[in-house]
Amino acid sequence: MYRQMVLARAVDRRMWVLNRQGKAPFVISGQGHEAIQVAAANAMRPGSDWLVPYYRDLAFCLALGQTARDFMLSVFGRAEDPNSGGRQMPSHFGSSRLRIMTKSSVVGTQICHAAGIAYAAKVRGLDEVAVTCIGEGGTSQGDWHEGLNWAGVHRLPFICIVQDNDYAISVPHRLQMGIDNVAKRAVGYGIAGVTVDGGDLLASYAAVKAAVERARGGDGATLISAKVARFTSHSSDDDQRRYRPQAELEALLRRDPIERFRGYLLDEGVMAEDVDDSVQQEATAEVDAAVTYAEAAASPLAEDTLRNVFAEESA
Amino acid sequence: MTQKTLIEGVREALMEEMERDERVWVLGEDVGRKGGVFLATEGLYDRYGEARVLDTPLAESSIIGVAIGAAMNGTIPVAEIQFADFIHPAFDQIVSEAARIRYRSNGDFGCPIVIRAPFGGGVHGGLYHSQSVEAFYAHVPGLKIVIPSTPEDTKGLLKAAIRDPDPVMFFEHKKTYRLIKGEIPEGDYVTPIGKAAVRREGTRLSVFAWGLMVHYCLQAAEEVAQEGISVEVVDIRTIAPLDKPAILASVEKTARALVVYEDNLTGGFGAEIAAIIAEEGFEMLDAPVIRVAGPDVPAMPFNKPQEEFFLPSPERIATAMRKLASY
Numbered sequence: 001m002y003r004q005m006v007l008a009r010a011v012d013r014r015m016w017v018l019n020r021q022g023k024a025p026f027v028i029s030g031q032g033h034e035a036i037q038v039a040a041a042n043a044m045r046p047g048s049d050w051l052v053p054y055y056r057d058l059a060f061c062l063a064l065g066q067t068a069r070d071f072m073l074s075v076f077g078r079a080e081d082p083n084s085g086g087r088q089m090p091s092h093f094g095s096s097r098l099r100i101m102t103k104s105s106v107v108g109t110q111i112c113h114a115a116g117i118a119y120a121a122k123v124r125g126l127d128e129v130a131v132t133c134i135g136e137g138g139t140s141q142g143d144w145h146e147g148l149n150w151a152g153v154h155r156l157p158f159i160c161i162v163q164d165n166d167y168a169i170s171v172p173h174r175l176q177m178g179i180d181n182v183a184k185r186a187v188g189y190g191i192a193g194v195t196v197d198g199g200d201l202l203a204s205y206a207a208v209k210a211a212v213e214r215a216r217g218g219d220g221a222t223l224i225s226a227k228v229a230r231f232t233s234h235s236s237d238d239d240q241r242r243y244r245p246q247a248e249l250e251a252l253l254r255r256d257p258i259e260r261f262r263g264y265l266l267d268e269g270v271m272a273e274d275v276d277d278s279v280q281q282e283a284t285a286e287v288d289a290a291v292t293y294a295e296a297a298a299s300p301l302a303e304d305t306l307r308n309v310f311a312e313e314s315a
Numbered sequence: 316m317t318q319k320t321l322i323e324g325v326r327e328a329l330m331e332e333m334e335r336d337e338r339v340w341v342l343g344e345d346v347g348r349k350g351g352v353f354l355a356t357e358g359l360y361d362r363y364g365e366a367r368v369l370d371t372p373l374a375e376s377s378i379i380g381v382a383i384g385a386a387m388n389g390t391i392p393v394a395e396i397q398f399a400d401f402i403h404p405a406f407d408q409i410v411s412e413a414a415r416i417r418y419r420s421n422g423d424f425g426c427p428i429v430i431r432a433p434f435g436g437g438v439h440g441g442l443y444h445s446q447s448v449e450a451f452y453a454h455v456p457g458l459k460i461v462i463p464s465t466p467e468d469t470k471g472l473l474k475a476a477i478r479d480p481d482p483v484m485f486f487e488h489k490k491t492y493r494l495i496k497g498e499i500p501e502g503d504y505v506t507p508i509g510k511a512a513v514r515r516e517g518t519r520l521s522v523f524a525w526g527l528m529v530h531y532c533l534q535a536a537e538e539v540a541q542e543g544i545s546v547e548v549v550d551i552r553t554i555a556p557l558d559k560p561a562i563l564a565s566v567e568k569t570a571r572a573l574v575v576y577e578d579n580l581t582g583g584f585g586a587e588i589a590a591i592i593a594e595e596g597f598e599m600l601d602a603p604v605i606r607v608a609g610p611d612v613p614a615m616p617f618n619k620p621q622e623e624f625f626l627p628s629p630e631r632i633a634t635a636m637r638k639l640a641s642y
Contacts, residue, residue, distance in 0.1 A: 050388070085421030094420045101387055102420040106411045112377045113412070116384020116392075123340070123366045124389065142404070146377030153372065308422040309456050311480040 001042055001063075001201060002265060003279055005034040005258045008059030010283040011068050014291060015075050015090065019236045023295070024075045027236045028091045030056040032229035033163050035257030036196070038063045039204035040131060040161060043212050052101045052114040052132035055091040056163060060133065065098045068286045072294035079300040086300045108134065108141030111160060115147045118156035118221075129157045129215040131208075136225075137168020139182050148223065152189035157215035159208070159222045163198060165230035170243040183225035191221040198226025199257040202264075229255040319499045322492040324469030325355045325431070327499065329393065332477045333363055335503075336391065339477055340367040343378060343395030343431075352397055353433060353492055375401055379408040382428045383416070391477060392428050399434035399486060400446045413482040414457030429476045433489035434462075435527055435577055437626050440489075441617035447526075447578035447609075452484050453554045453587065459483040459508055460554035464529040466497040468552060471506025479508065488526035495530060511558035513565070517547035520571035520602075520639050523562060523588055525551040528575045528627060535632035544640045554584055562588060563596050570601040571639050575632055580608040602642030607635045 012031050018024035030037065033056050041063030044051070051057070051064060058071065070082050077086035083094045084102070094102030101113060114132035121128040138144055139162055151158040162182050166173045179185070186193025192214060196207040204226060211222035229252045233240040241249070265271035333339045340363075341356055347370035350357030360368040371378050375396055382392035396402045402409075409430065416426040436445030452458050461476055461483060463469040469487065476483035514529060515536055524532045529550045536546035549565050551557070566572050572592045574585035589604040607627045609615070615625045 052384070081421075082423070084419050087421060088419050092419070094423060096420075096423045101384075102416055102424050104411050104415065104419065106407060109380060109408055109412050112380020112408065113384035113387065115377070116381035116386070117388045118384075119381060120385040120388035120390045126388075128388075130384075142374075143376055143380060143408075146372070146374040147380065149372055149374070150377055150381055308417050310417065310459075311425060312422065 001038050002261055002271070003283070004038045004063040005059060005201070005261065006279050007068065007283045007286060008034050008038070008062050009258055010287045011062065011071055011290070012058055014287045016232070016236070018075060018291070024090070026089050027075065028055050028234070029232040030058040031231040032165065032252070032255070032257065033198065034059040035201040035261065036161060036163060036198035036204045036226040036228060039201050040208040043205055043208040044129065044131060047099065048127070049129045049131065049212070050099045050101065050114070050117050052110045052117065052130060053093045053103050054110065054133045054135065054138070055103065055105070056135070057093060057133055058091060061093045061100055064100060066093070066095065066100070068290035069293055072290040073297060076294045076297065077299065078294055078297040080297050107138040108143035110134070111144045111147030112150070114158055114160070115150040115156060118151065118158040119154060121157060122154065127216060129159065129212055131159045131161065133161045133163060135168060136162055136164040136166070136173060136182055137171060137176055140176055148189045148191065148221070151221035152191045155218070155220035157221070159211045159215060159224065161208070161224045161226055163226055163228050165228045167230055167234070167240070167244070169234040169238060170240070181225050183223055186223040189223070191223055194222055194224045196224060196226050198228040199255050199260060201257060201261045316498040318496040319466050320493050321463070321466045321469050321487070321495045322353060322355055324463070324466040324499055325473060325487060326357060328470045328473035328477070329356060329359060330362070331503065332474055333359065333367065338389060339391045339393065340369065341393045341395065342369040342371050342382060344371055344373055344397045346370060346395050351395065353489065355431070356395065375405040376408050379405040379413065379430065383408060383413055383426060386426050386428045387424065393477060394428060394430050396430060396432040398444050399432040399448045400443045402432055402448060406451070409452065409458070409482070410455050414455050417481065418457055425480050426482050427480050429483050429485055431485045431487065433492070434486045435488040435490055436615040436622065437490045437527065439617055439622060440615070442614035445615035447576070449486055449554050450578055450582060450584045453584045457482070458555060460486070461508060461552065462486045462488070462525040462554060463552060464488070464491065464526055464550050465495065466499050468506050468512070470499055471504050472508065472552070475505045475508050478505065483508070486526070490527050491530070508553050509556040509558060511552055511561035512550045513547060514550050515546065515548040517545040518569060519545045520573060520636060521547045521549060521565040521569045522573040522575060522632070522636070523549045523551055523585070524575040525554065526577065528577055531627065531629045532575055532632055534629035535636055538629065538633045539636045539640070542637070544636060546636055559591060559595070562591065566592055566596045567599050570599055571642065572600070572604045573607065573635055573639050574604065575607045575627055577609055577626060579611050580606060581611050583608050602639055605635055605639050607632055
């Protein structure tokens with residue numbers, strides 16, 4: 001899990017560099033969210049459970065089996081991009097093979113999709129769990145409410161992880177909801193509500209694991225509120241220094257989930273310094289290779305703009 | 316063969332498709348024990364049970380959103396929106412999600428759902444139980460839009476919609492549910508999506524319509540036939556994909572085109588048909604393309620005089636036919 005977090009951070013940092021170099025028109029980040037995402041991915045059953053993601057789920061998708069190359073292909077908008085063939089902006093994840101449902105830019109719609117996936121799994125008697133993610137801002141959407149209501153009505157194998165980083169672009173938590181913690185709303189849906197420090201990898205793993213077991217056991221859905229730190233601006237088109245105090249931004253750095261887990265591994269003697277060095281080097285090398293490959297990869301054909309509107313006859 | 320109503324076509328298609336394919340299921344408000352407010356799903360609950368004939372919370376966006384999710388996981392949902400007037404909360408799920416899932420995933424995912432909704436006026440439904448909404452969705456590539464006008468087509472097209480790998484919106488004119496009767500062939504059959512049907516052959520002018528308006532156009536055509544005006548009535552049947560060859564073939568034959576629709580005149584789907592004829596059939600025309608449609612007021616009023624004023628009538632259509640034939 002540490003390796004997965006380190007790789008995600010390395011990929012994420014590199015996409016900002018590419019953006020500053022003028023090679024990536026748009027990037028949106030998950031830095032600071034890695035622990036809850038990696039923990040959740042590892043608590044799920046690969047190839048069986050579903051992720052209905054949101055746009056900060058880079059670490060989540062890498063931990064589920066996407067690669068740095070997959071992601072860089074999307075950053076450059078290449079034909080080989082497995083998420084969308086270069087059609088969508090980066091971080092709009094999707095892979096039928098990995099059971100990561102394709103994501104739009106619309107905030108909130110995915111919650112109903114996860115409820116639908118979970119309903120189908122339940123009716124078909126499949127032992128599958130649907131996990132979906134959203135920011136705390138997204139919980140203001142009607143679809144968030146409607147999806148959680150379904151999860152409660154049918155006791156679905158459904159988990160909604162709210163990655164609460166205190167800001168929806170620039171709008172602070174206090175203007176988003178009248179409660180300090182969105183997990184309190186779970187009781188209104190008749191589902192379990194759990195709060196976890198989303199920067200604490202092991203606590204996050206325990207929380208999601210318990211939710212997955214609850215879902216598999218037929219005991220219904222869980223709403224997890226994971227408090228996380230948003231290290232970067234909302235996206236490459238935003239500058240959070242305009243609306244976040246300097247002291248707050250400096251304090252964020254003390255909440256780095258990767259540093260926290262790294263310190264734990266070193267302190268407990270689970271990982272030696274030289275092992276950490278090689279983990280970092282491997283991640284950098286993987287990102288280097290991914291960028292080299294993706295930059296050289298072919299763009300989609302202009303005439304293919306017209307394809308895949310409807311099902312095509314198999315060639 | 317016995318005469319059946321249009322709504323029996325809906326019911327038979329659902330019953331048979333659920334029997335044929337256990338992945339098919341129905342969801343919506345009141346579709347369960349009650350069998351739907353129009354009884355379109357009557358009998359399904361008793362035969363297939365709650366899990367496959369599911370009464371949903373009163374929340375249209377989630378009806379479509381859940382259907383989309385369930386379609387990702389190996390099922391074929393047929394979602395009922397109780398009245399087309401109440402589909403608007405689901406616009407985002409239909410337009411941003413269902414219509415784009417295949418495109419945005421570059422073919423990695425498909426979205427095989429059917430969205431059924433009764434539409435149209437003339438039943439004292441007032442502003443919120445009378446609307447025609449097809450133009451909103453006709454603007455959105457990635458959706459197929461079907462509007463049957465006969466019991467036979469209703470069953471065959473609904474079966475085709477359920478077997479289609481992409482999202483299909485299936486609008487049923489509520490006034491035709493019991494008003495329109497006809498034969499329904501025995502056995503399994505599918506009516507292909509994307510083909511118009513000539514309901515009445517004619518030579519002097521062509522009229523294009525869908526839903527209830529097809530029947531009003533047939534009445535008007537009968538009336539003016541006694542005056543020697545020979546009208547060809549083309550039932551569009553599927554708004555998307557649109558059968559352009561059939562439209563242009565009819566115009567080539569008659570050189571005059573009338574488009575009739577119930578929606579507001581401005582930006583209604585008939586405007587697109589008029590544009591196609593003007594753009595691609597200009598040299599065949601002997602007269603301007605004429606439209607008969609609802610007025611540009613927000614929606615159809617409840618009271619009788621104003622409802623009748625709004626809804627194109629056979630008389631209004633006949634008047635337009637005479638005008639067009641006089642060119």
